[in-house]
Amino acid sequence: MTLAVAFSNANASAETFPLSCPTEIMTQQQINTPPAGWEASVDVSLLSPQQGHSLHSVGFYSGPPAERALLAPDETKGRGKKFISSWTLQPAKEKYWLACNYQQTKLILSKQLPDRPLRCEAHYEGESLVPTNLTCRTPGRQTATRPSRPGKAPRD
Secondary structure, eight states: OEEEEEEEETTEEEEEEEEEOOSEEEEEOOOSSOOTTOOOOOOTTTOOSEEEEEEEEEEEEESOGGGOOBOOOSEEEEETTEEEEEEEEOOOSSOEEEEEEETTOSOEEEEEOOSSOEEEEEEEETTOSSOSEEEEEOOOOOOOOOOOOTTSOOOO
């Protein structure tokens, strides 16, 4: 699964920074220290010492994911089994991170996001916690307009 993150700057052309969560990671099971009098080995007839773990979910964190400051979405909208969750990330003391979580393991992969205002959206379908699309962008410049009175053109 490839997750694309687009960034733009009012003074520069838009840039795209690709982020990707590997769809699977391989781990290896081993014992740290066998108890006294015991010897550890792997029964390859039951299970390979290497095990694949599929991508389970993604999350945004304030600070490194090891600090466990998972951010809830600011907003979630949708109909039926399709919905979009969004996060507004303003520069802060703690940097923001994207974390990739995998099934049947406590191991995660994470990547620090750029230190600039971001609006991130995750698109989901069905019961899956793996987004079908994940994008981040810098908020566009918005200009304020005055409401016009009936029969009068707006003033600048």
